[in-house]
Amino acid sequence: xIGPADKGERPPTLRGVLARGHLRLVLLAVLLASLSLxxxxxxxxxxxxxxxxxxxxxxxxxxxxxxxxxxxxxxxERVVLKLAANDNLAIIEVLDAAGKPFVVWRREGASGxxxxxxxxxxxGLGPVRRTIAFQDKTVGEVRVTGxxxxxxxxxxxxxxxxxxxxxxxxxxxxxxxxxxEEAIAAPLDRVAEIAHEVVIQRxxxxxxxxxxxxxxxxxxxxxxxxxxxxxxxxxTIAIENAELSRRADRDPLTGLGNRAWFERDLEAAIDEAxxxxxxxxxxxxxxxxxxxxxxxxxxxxxxxIIAAVAERLRVAVADPDRVFRLGxxxxxxxxxxxxxxxxxxxAMEGLRAAMASPIPLGPKVEVRIGLSxxxxxxxxxxETMRQLMRLADLRMYRDKRGKFVE
Amino acid sequence: MPAGLPxxxxxxxxxxxxxxxxxxxxxxxxxxxxxxxxxxxVVGPADHAEDLIEGREVTAVGVDxxxxxxASVQPSECQIVYLGRLGIDEARIxxxxxxxxxxxxxxxxxxxxxxxxxxxxxxxxQSLSFRLNIDSVSQSQVRVDPRxxxxxxxxxT
Numbered sequence: 001x002i003g004p005a006d007k008g009e010r011p012p013t014l015r016g017v018l019a020r021g022h023l024r025l026v027l028l029a030v031l032l033a034s035l036s037l038x039x040x041x042x043x044x045x046x047x048x049x050x051x052x053x054x055x056x057x058x059x060x061x062x063x064x065x066x067x068x069x070x071x072x073x074x075x076x077e078r079v080v081l082k083l084a085a086n087d088n089l090a091i092i093e094v095l096d097a098a099g100k101p102f103v104v105w106r107r108e109g110a111s112g113x114x115x116x117x118x119x120x121x122x123x124g125l126g127p128v129r130r131t132i133a134f135q136d137k138t139v140g141e142v143r144v145t146g147x148x149x150x151x152x153x154x155x156x157x158x159x160x161x162x163x164x165x166x167x168x169x170x171x172x173x174x175x176x177x178x179x180x181e182e183a184i185a186a187p188l189d190r191v192a193e194i195a196h197e198v199v200i201q202r203x204x205x206x207x208x209x210x211x212x213x214x215x216x217x218x219x220x221x222x223x224x225x226x227x228x229x230x231x232x233x234x235x236t237i238a239i240e241n242a243e244l245s246r247r248a249d250r251d252p253l254t255g256l257g258n259r260a261w262f263e264r265d266l267e268a269a270i271d272e273a274x275x276x277x278x279x280x281x282x283x284x285x286x287x288x289x290x291x292x293x294x295x296x297x298x299x300x301x302x303x304x305i306i307a308a309v310a311e312r313l314r315v316a317v318a319d320p321d322r323v324f325r326l327g328x329x330x331x332x333x334x335x336x337x338x339x340x341x342x343x344x345x346x347a348m349e350g351l352r353a354a355m356a357s358p359i360p361l362g363p364k365v366e367v368r369i370g371l372s373x374x375x376x377x378x379x380x381x382x383e384t385m386r387q388l389m390r391l392a393d394l395r396m397y398r399d400k401r402g403k404f405v406e
Numbered sequence: 407m408p409a410g411l412p413x414x415x416x417x418x419x420x421x422x423x424x425x426x427x428x429x430x431x432x433x434x435x436x437x438x439x440x441x442x443x444x445x446x447x448v449v450g451p452a453d454h455a456e457d458l459i460e461g462r463e464v465t466a467v468g469v470d471x472x473x474x475x476x477a478s479v480q481p482s483e484c485q486i487v488y489l490g491r492l493g494i495d496e497a498r499i500x501x502x503x504x505x506x507x508x509x510x511x512x513x514x515x516x517x518x519x520x521x522x523x524x525x526x527x528x529x530x531x532q533s534l535s536f537r538l539n540i541d542s543v544s545q546s547q548v549r550v551d552p553r554x555x556x557x558x559x560x561x562x563t
Contacts, residue, residue, distance in 0.1 A: 066553045070430045072535075075557045135433065135467075 014185045022177035023170070030169050034162030038155070045154055049146050050124025052088050057144040059083065061130040064094050068102065068132060068140040076103045090147035091127070096140045107147060123151055187211030191223060204231040251325040253303055254310035262324035262332050266385050269334055270378050279340040280378040283347060284392040285313070286400060287329035288370040293361075301361050305329075305369060308359045316354040317347075332392075340377040348373055372400035418454055423534045424527065425457035428488065428512065429464045431525060431536075434551035437485055437508050444485040447474040449500055452490030452514055454529070476500055481507035485548075489513040489523055497521035501542065508547040524550070528559055535559045 012020075060083055067076035080092050080103050094103040120126070125146030132140045194206050204227055208220045249261040257265070266282060273280045287309055294302035306329060313331055314320040324332045337343035351371055358366040374396025376388040432444065446469050448455055458464060459471050469486065476496050479487060481504050489497050489511065497513060501522040504511050513523035519537040524546055526537040538558040543550055 063553060066430070066434055066551065066557060069433065070427070070554075070557060072557055 014181075014188060018181045018184070019174075019177060022173055022180075026170055026173040027166070030162070030166045034158070034165065038158040038162065041154065041158060042151070045151055046122075046124045048124075049088065049151060050126075052086070053124065053126040053128045053144050053146040056083055056086060056089055056092075057126075057128040057130045057142055060092065060094070060142045060144060061132045064103075064142065065132050065134055065139065068094070068096060069134055073102060080105050088147050088150045089144060090125070091143070091145040093143040094140060095143070097138055099141070102140060120145070120148070123148070125151075183213065184216070187213065187216045187220070191216075191219060194227075195223070198227065198230070202234075204234050254307055254325050256310050256314070256331070257321065257324040259324065259326050262326065262334070263385065265322060265324070266334055266388070269336060270385055270388075273336060273378055276336075278336050278338055279343075279380070280388075281333075281335055281337055281340055281343055281347070282376045282378075282388050282392050283333040283344070283351075284326075284374045284389075284396040285331040285333070285351065286372045286396055288372055288400065288403060289367075290329040290369065293367055293369075297361060297365070304361060305359055305367065309355070309369060309371075312354040313351070316350045340380065344375050344377070348375075370403070372396050372403060374399055418456065420454040420529060420534060421457040422462070424454045424514075425463040427527065427534055427536070428458055428486075429467055429469070431510065431512065431550070431554065432464065432469055432486065433467055434554040435510055436549040436551075438547050439508075441485065442468065444469045445483065446471045446486035446488060447479050447484035448472070448488045448490060449474050449476060449479050450490035450492040450496070452488065454514060455488060455490065458488065479503070481509045484509060486510045486512070487523075489516070489521065491515045492521075494520060497523065504546075505542070506545050506547070510546070510548045510550075511542065524548075 060079065063079040063083075064076050067073070067079065076094055080094060083089065083092060084105050084107070090107050092103075092105045093101060096102045123146075125148065127143045127145040130142050130144075131138055132142065190211070191208060194208055197206055198204055207224050207227060210217045210220055249257055251258045266280070269280045272278075287305070290302065290305060293305055306325075309329075309331070310323070310325060313323045313333070317323055317333055317335070319335065322334045324334075326332050333347070335343070335347075351373060355369060355371055358368040360366040374392045374394065376382060376392040376395070378388055381391050382388045428446070437444070446458070446464065448459055448471060452459070459473065461469075461471050464471065472484075474484065476492065476499060479500055485508065487500060487504055487509055489500060491514065492500070494516075497516065498521055501511055505522075510525075511523040512525040512527065513519070513521045514527050516523060516526045517528050517537070519526035519539050522539055522542050524539055524542045526539070528535045528537060536558060538555060540555075543555070
C-alpha cells in the first residue's frame with residue numbers, strides 16, 4: 001500500500017468530519033434558539049405573573065374592604081374563595097386592623113417546590129401586600145402570593161418542546177447533511193479510487209469524469225492532466241526500457257545475443273522441450289587461431305574476424321536470433337529438433353562449410369579461421385542447462401585439443 | 407353577614423352591634439346631594455337601638471339621631487329611617503312614604519323583610535346580619551355600595 005504505515009488510528013473520513021460539523025452546528029442552533037425562547041418566555045411570564053398577583057391583591061383589597069368594616073368573616077371567606085379559583089395564586093391572607101389573620105387560604109399541595117422569598121420575589125410571585133384604608137382609617141391588610149405551578153409547567157413544557165424539536169431538527173439536518181456529504185464526498189472518493197487504481201494496477205489511461213462542483217472539477221481537471229503526463233512519461237520509460245534491454249542483451253560488435261540472452265533462451269528451450277517431448281541441441285564454437293590473428297594484425301583485425309564469423313554463423317543457421325556470442329571468440333547455437341544425431345551432424349557440416357572460405361582482412365591479407373565445435377543434447381546428455389553447457393564446453397575443448405594434436 | 411357579638415352579661419348584647427351595623431351601612435351609602443350631616447329618625451319602640459339613639463358610633467360619621475313616630479316622620483327631614491317594633495301595616499305606611507326618596511330605611515323587627523324597608527336586620531344567637539329588599543334599594547335615591555349588597559344574608563331577595 002501507499003502512504004505511511006497504519007498505526008491503528010485511522011484518520012477521520014471526510015464524511016465523518018462533515019457529519020460531526022453539521023451535528024455541532026445544529027445542536028448549537030437549536031439549543032441557542034430554545035434557550036433564548038425559554039428565557040424570553042420566562043421573562044414575559046414573570047411579568048404576567050407579577051401583574052396577576054398585583055391584580056389579585058387589588059381586587060381582594062377592594063372586595064374585602066366592607067367585610068372588614070362590618071367584621072363579616074363569612075363574607076370575607078366567600079370573597080377569598082372566589083379569588084382562589086385563580087389557579088396562579090398560592091396563598092391569600094386577609095389581616096384585620098390589628099394585624100391578626102382574618103381569613104387565610106392556602107392552595108393544597110401548591111408549595112411542592114419552595115423557592116424561598118428571593119426567587120419567588122424575582123419570579124414576580126410576591127407576596128404582594130395591600131393595606132386597606134377606609135375613610136382615612138386602616139381597617140386591614142391583604143397579602144397575596146402567586147403559585148409557582150404556572151412558571152414551572154411553562155418551563156417543563158418549553159424543555160419538552162425544545163427537546164423534541166431538537167430531535168426533529170437533528171434528524172432533518174442529518175438527512176440534508178448526508179445529501180451534501182454525498183455531493184462532496186462521492187466525487188472525492190472517485191478521485192481517490194482512480195488514483196489507487198493508477199498506482200496499484202498501473203493503468204495511467206484512466207480518467208475522471210467531471211462531478212459538477214467547481215472546486216472538485218478543478219481538482220479533477222488537474223488530476224487528469226497529471227495522469228496525461230504520467231501516461232506519456234510511462235510510455236517514454238517503456239520505450240527506453242526496451243532499448244536498454246535490447247542493448248543489454250546484444251553484443252555491440254556482432255549484433256548477436258550475448259551470454260545472458262543465451263542462458264535465458266536455453267533455459268526456455270529446455271522447459272519447452274520438456275513439455276513438447278522434443279530435443280534441444282546446444283552447439284559451442286570456438287575460433288581456432290584467433291589469438292594469433294589478434295597478436296599479428298591487432299585488435300581491429302580481431303574485431304573484423306569476430307564480426308565476419310558471426311555473420312557466417314548467422315547465415316548458416318535456420319534461426320539467426322539463436323546464434324549467440326558468449327565472449328571472446330566463443331559462440332553458441334541453440335535449436336530444437338526431433339532427431340538430434342542427424343541435426344548435429346548437419347549443423348556441423350553446415351558450419352564447417354560456412355567457414356571454409358578465408359576471411360579478407362585487407363587488400364592483400366586474408367586468413368582462414370577454423371571452428372572447434374562441442375555439442376550437447378537435451379535430454380540425452382543432461383536434464384539441466386548447466387549439465388548441457390558443461391558437456392558442450394568439454395567436447396569443444398576436446399575437439400580443439402584433437403586439432404591441435406593433429 | 408354575621409357580625410360577632412361581644413360576650414358578657416349585658417342586658418342587651420345587640421345594642422352596640424346594631425349601632426356599628428348602622429354606621430357601616432351609612433358609610434357605604436351615598437346620598438344624592440352629599441349632605442354634610444345626616445339625620446337618623448328612629449320610628450316606634452326599638453328594642454336594640456339604645457346605643458344608636460345615644461349617638462354612639464354614628465355621631466363620629468356625621469349622623470344625628472332623633473325619635474319620630476309613624477305619623478310625623480317625613481323624607482324631607484330624615485335621611486335615615488330606623489323602624490322599631492312596628493306592625494307590618496304601620497311599617498309599610500312609613501316605607502311607602504319614603505319610597506323613591508333619598509332615604510335609607512332599616513327595619514329592626516322584620517326578619518322576613520316584608521315591610522319593604524331596604525335593610526332588614528336579622529338577630530341570631532351569636533351574630534347580627536341583614537337582608538335586603540332589592541326593589542326598595544333600587545328605587546331609593548340613596549346609592550348603596552354593591553359590595554355591601556353582597557354581604558346580605560341569602561343574597562339579594
